[in-house]
Amino acid sequence: MLFAAATAHAAGPPERSRPVKELIREAEAAVARLDIARARELWVEVYEIERSNVAMCTMGQLDARMGRWAEAMVELSQCVDQMPAPRTKQERSLYERRHADLARARTRVGEMVLVPAPGVVGMLVNGRGVKHGSSRVYVPPGQHEVTAVGEDGQVARTSVKVEAGESKPVPLTLDKPTLAPEDRAQAPPGPRAPGPAAPKGPPQGAARPGPDLRIVTTGAMGSVGFLVTGVMCLQSAQGYALEAKAAWARAGEGGPVRSMPPLGYNEMVDTAATGKLMSFLGTGSLIVGAAAGAATLVYVWWPNDTEIRLAAHGAEVRVRW
Structure with a gap:
């Protein structure tokens, strides 16, 4: 059994508390019904209570069974590092099995050895932070993004490809070298080169006045109304x-004048004329509404600092976005 060997290895530690025993019993039942994910969740709760190496080893085995080799590698590495030297035949058998589990997990993952340069205060692998002081990161085979963050806010990214069973060093350097705070305070100021002449017009990045909201609202409402x-x-x-x-x-076929009374004929003519007038008004309203909408959009999107100048060959338009 998976947990029988773990229990044998735990011979000697103090008696487990009742909540821990119940969690282990429920975890064994989950394994029996092949609910490995639930069993691992329960062993995580056990580890949070007692922080035992038995729980760490068991989580590593369960992660390996689910194919989560990167997590299994971390847990089994800690498990093997904390295992005491075997004293009995049973302990030696358990010791060898754990080393075999670790060796099998190592063939399924890639290892990146992060080598940060001075000034790097944070590292991320695939967007996840690396624990401070850690230099070895286990990842699935493939392409991975490594990010280094400097003490002055610099960010450097690199893409690393690792194969299964490969260990690859990853040097992390920042774009610009940084000095320690005390060194920056003691460093003498160097000569400053004359900067470029300030451009005419509003400073770059300065806020420009936006379109008048009243004009935009009136144009939009007028367009919709028409x-x-x-x-x-x-x-x-x-x-x-x-x-x-x-x-x-x-x-009837005889024509309106011969077969209809004059009153009916006049009503028909008036109805047709009214229909033509409404058609004319409708078409005109659609044209005016579309024109008002287009003019409003042009007003909104047209740059506020557009310059139009007259030149000998025509009009010159300069736009600053």
Whole structure:
């Protein structure tokens, strides 16, 4: 059994507390039903309570069973480092099995040996911080990003590819060398080269006035209003056209003057004329609304510090974004 050997190795430590015993019993039941992830969660709780090497070794074995080789490598390394020298045949067998587990995990991961330069105060591998003082990081085979952070805020990144079973040193250097705080205080100021002439106009990066909100609001509301009015007029025009067509159909093939009374004929003519007027108004409203919307967008996106100058060959436009 996975935990029988661990228990044998733990011979000698003080009696476990009742909560720890219950957690171990539940973890063994999880392993029996092949719920390895749940079993590892329970052993993590055990380790948080008693911080025993038995719990660390067991977590390493469970991570290896789930294929989490980078985590298993870290846990099994700590497990083997803290195992005492074997005194009995049973302890020697357990000792050899743990070393075999560690050797198997080592063939499944790559090892990066981080070598930070002076001034590096933080390191990250794939966006995850490396524990201070740690130099060996185990990762799955493949491409990985290593980031170094300097004491003055400098950031340097490098991409490293490692193979399974490979150990690769990764030197971490910053773009600019940094001095210790006491060295920077004692360093004499060097001569300063004359800087470039200040450019005319507003300083670079200075905030420029944005578009007038009232103009933008008025333009947007006007555009929407004209567009809605245009749509409503076109719908109304369509209704008048259908009404005039129905009146013409009721008049018969003889024509409106011969088969319809004068009053009916006048209503049909008025209906058709009203429909044409509504169609004209609708089309005009759509054009005005679209023009107002386009003008508003141009006002919003057009640079506020655009310069337009007249030249001999025409107009010269200068835009600073």
